[in-house]
Amino acid sequence: MPRIFNIQRFSTHDGPGIRTTVFFKGCPLACAWCHNPESQAASPELMVDADRCVSCGSCVPACPEHAISRDGEGRIVTDRDRCAACGACADACPAGIREITGDLQLPVRDLVRRLLADRMFFERSGGGVTLSGGECLAQDVSYLEELCRTLHGEGVHVAADTCGLAPREIVERLLPFVDLWLYDVKALDDEVHRRYTGHGNAPILANLEYLADRGATLNVRVPVVRPVNDGERDIAALAAYIRNRIGDVRVSLLPYHTAGNGKYRRLGRQVDARAFAVPAAEHMERLRQICIGQGLTDVEIGG
Template sequence: MSRGLVFDVQRYAVHDGPGIRTLVFLKGCPLRCAWCCNPESQQARPEPMRRPALCAACRTCASACPAGAGKRDGRGGPVLDRERCAACADFACVQACPHDAISRVGREADAGELLFEIEQDRDFYRNSGGGATFSGGEPFFQPEFLGELLAGCRSRGIHAAVETCGHARTDILLALEPSIDLFLFDLKVLDAQAHCRLTGQDNGLILDNFHRLASRCPDKVTARLTVIPGVSDSEENVSAFAGLLHETGLETVELLAYHPLGLGKWDGLDREPLLRPEPGLAASSLAEVKLRLTRQGISCR
């Protein structure tokens, strides 16, 4: 069985697909969303992440690094130079911390091991109509590993969903489609230039993949819109999104509200998000987007 890079497994999840589910988060993503709430999912390699609330700024981690990745930021706090981090075998920085304030994000996992873990909740899936959801990062970023996990679910009779940003090779997407029961297709910004500026990638491939899946297997596709105040909630973006759904014949969307829980993670990764949306606006922004879409004939969940 092949091995892949995973950064989390959550059991008893109820928001990403029907019923009770096990979520498997694969590490690595082609997008760099300016507001990402899981920035630790982006790099396709293991990395250390501090928990700022526990960190005493003692710099023991920085001093322990064999790659010399320790450096000071402008405030004198402990910062690891991510360019120099070699993801050393024993994660010396993690071992050295006296406050348990830094951990390794990302582990190699065997597809068989994960399938065994997924299988443990088979009774819950059966009784709730649930299954497994492969998320990320971007799960199609590790196509062979994902393919093996999907095939394993199929052979075990476990419902399999994939949460995707859609930026994936079309041939791979279509080749794996028969093993996927549900695509949770996350869209953000429809304007090509804005998409490029805010995620680091053009959205041409994403929209093309969305159209293809919506025409090939509409019953398997759930469109999702991440509602980010000041970014994806504009009248133009919401209208363009409604237009896209009408074009593809999908009349329902799941709205995902922005939450600020990822901001501490950016600090812990010694990175600064390109955007810090105003969390206080998330609820009103969501309500406004829902109203606009409903007026345009789109049903919102």
């Protein structure tokens, strides 16, 4: 059964209207700039807000793996290699600075029941449910198909937020029940894509073209990250590809941000040493105009 690390209600950036977004854990890509690093691994993980730790020591005896101790200065330290992410330390922490992310697993019927609690907001705003991650298409296909079919049967608009790296079978099985595909394209250049995400983009583009050829509703989303893909030539080439091969679909240019950097520390990981810069608003507008110049008529910054 898939693991969920967040169910975010009243979301307004994951498709039209007011939405409830289900964030599944596990992703086949390892984007160097990922702002949800807790979504990458499929298994549960411990997150610790060490800056708020008062070193009370309640977590030390609670850990069955003896992964928590004090250092020479009396501070609480966690041996990540020994941690089993069981949650005992989180239960014992009076300050609430320890949590296990990805420990929620729900049968389809229970998840649907939670999601339908927001039906009134979906209907009034033209919203619905968005499946995200991590990577929603990296989850069990039978679970996903039942979930999407059930929501679709209830008249709920379903969006899939995906990196596109998934077996074709999964895309085929979900196609009848997904109303909108929020489809990430990180880089058109295969070498650049492989360098910064750990995987080539050929299967991603192939799935995107498959969906376009079958008339799926697409919103191509491009995370704009300097110096990965923010060059004017990069965006011009990508825009030309979208217009000529995918069609005049909505394109969202998503400027890189650093909001997720604190999550790396909470996971006991270092932020990627490569320098990524936030693109200036003027540059983003220039890229938007380049996309329009390539024949795309619905181009937004953000979204």
